[in-house]
Amino acid sequence: MRGSVLVLGAGMVGVSVALHLQRRGRDVVLVDRQGPGEGASFGNGGLIQREAVFPHPFPRRMSEILRVARNRSVDVAYHPAALPGFASPLLRYWWQSAPDRYAHAAAAHARLIATCLDEHLALAQGTEAMALLRPIGWMRLYSQAAQMEEAIAQADQARRQHGVNFAVLDGRALAEAEPHLLVRREGAIHWTDPLSVSDPQALTLAYAALFTQAGGAVALGDATTLERSGSGWRVTTQQGVVEAAEVVIALGAAAVTLTRRLGYAPPLFGKRGYHMHYGLRGNATLNRPILDTQSGFLLAPMRAGIRLTTGAEFAPTEAPPTPVQLARAEPVARELLPLAGRVDAAPWMGVRPCMPDMLPVIGRLPGQGGAWCAFGHAHQGLTLGPTTGRLLADMMTSEVPFLPPDPYRPERFR
Template sequence: MSSSVLVLGAGMVGVSVALHLARRGRDVVLVDRQGPGEGASFGNGGLIQREAVFPHAFPREAREILRIAGNRAIEARYHWRALPGFASPLLQYWWHSEPARYERAAAAHAALIETCLDEHLALARDTPAMALLRPIGWMRLYGDDSGMEAALRQAERARAEHGVNCVALDRQGLAAAEPHLMVGRAGAIHWTDPLSVSDPQALVLAYAARFAEAGGRFVNGDAMTLERAGAGWRVMTAEGVVEAAEVVIALGASATMVTRKLGYAPPLFGKRGYHMHYRMRGNAVLHRPILDTPSGFLLAPMRAGIRLTTGAEFAAPDAPPTPVQLDQAEPVARGLLPLADRVEATPWMGTRPCMPDMLPVIGALPGQPGAWCAFGHAHQGLTLGPTTGRLLAEMMTGDATFLPPEPYRAERFL
């Protein structure tokens, strides 16, 4: 068992960790109750976000907080009964968003983001995955000149400090770039570095295929059955009990359901999101993903159609789907683009795993030799899966790490 590893969770993060470990000679079994990429990695905007060097902070302005508190915004909504459960992590999120603390978090976050394109391409190159990674970037649309000007100042800082590239488009430039937009906007910023993924689950499956080629094995199983087996670990799967010397917990928003039993309960919280695909009318096209700032939603061209994604919903983990934000966004989106019928009968729903300091947990699980963490990536799990996989694999095998791992250590929440 000395070189064997269980990786719990087959989203982008878990698959990437498993692949990197298998390439380093570890005997890896990847375990999930669903197939690879069927959780939160299935539903997202499909962006490898090289530009996302500044994480989203908790609002500091009273007017913005009151707007969100009104519970009518498309980009954020909450269930009243769920609020007590979110009080502590959201208060910590607000605390970590204080300007000086935020700058420290942003520096550690940017260190991860700056690697994302190279790490994805290292896994995708010379495989069918390359066809899924479109070098078209994405655009953020602004409704007024003041919003555009503020965004350009932030974009200039991202360029100067982190090498991020973008192009500013005025009203006419935006209309030329996306001629089928039906509503005028003051302008847009075209972030040119990011890769747009035409099918996020297919990308996870492509990396899972590379994992299998490297000798790894995927089995369906229940991560909640994880327990000690002597000096190692075991879990129940569809093929029976599987044991290994080490375990990686890469379960996204469900991670603390396992870590809590092992004495580690960080303030992880989940933000639910929804998406739906639409056909376009006639010969209309959308050339690249667009985020409409006045409306608070993203529209992205995918294999399945135009994907409309909503913002965050704060709800109890077992609460039934309430796609109110999607119902609010759809008529606005139809006014923005000539959308035709819905592709699916019901919306997709998933949960993003968030940490209040805006950084993922990557590293050893405190007090549990042989147990490791890889979760809490918020909206950047698709972007940072390969980066996390490489960093954690280097830590587990004793190699020199290509990034300093200290900012992401689990101990920061003890």
């Protein structure tokens, strides 16, 4: 088992960890109950978000809290019976969003985000993955002048502090950039750095193909079968029992189910989200992803059609899908763009793994030799997968980490 690693979870984060460890000489087996990229990495807005240097804080304005509490909005929905289970992590999220603590989280988050384009391109360059990465950025639309001025001020701060690039479009420039919009808006901020991914699962599969082509193994198996095997670990897969010296838990929102058994129970909570693809009528086009602030959802042009991605739903992970946000969003989306019929037979649903302090968990699993964590990336798993893979691989192979790892250490929740 010497030098071998089990990576549990084959989303963008797990695949990236496996690939980086392999390139450092480790013998890696990637294990998931599904194929690569079939969890939360399948359903998202398809953006490598270089501009996302400021994580989403818990709302501080009472008007915003009351709006969400009414449970009728497009961007946030909740199951009332599920709220007691979310009370503790959401209270911690609110506490961590106080200005001084938020500033600390934002600084650590920005250090990860700053490298995301370089890390993706380092994996994709010279491979079929490059065709999936479109340097078109995305636009956020505003209907009120005051709201847009506030957003421009924050964008200026991101540019000064973190080198983020953007362009401001007035209503006329927005109409020229997206001529098939059916509404008029005050203007937009075009974030020009991000890469737009035409098929997020295909990108994860392309990175997984780099891993397998170099001799890596992918196995279907249940991560909950993980147990000690001497000084190492073993897990049961369809190909049989697989043993390794070390294990990486990269299971997204399901990670705490396993880590709790190993004595580590961080306050991880899941936000469910949905998407649906649509055609466009006639010769209409959407040139880049757009998020209409007034509406609260993203529309992105992808291989499968125009993807409508909803906001957050707070519900038990195991509860049946309740795509009420999609039902609320679709009529509004049809007022924004000349959408044709639905492409998918049913809405996709997935769960995004969130931490109250808005930072992922990357590092040694406390109290368990040879076990490591890589989860809790919230809405930025696609963006931060390669960055996390490189950082954790540096730590596991005793190299000097290319970023200071301390803010993301699992021990912060002990």
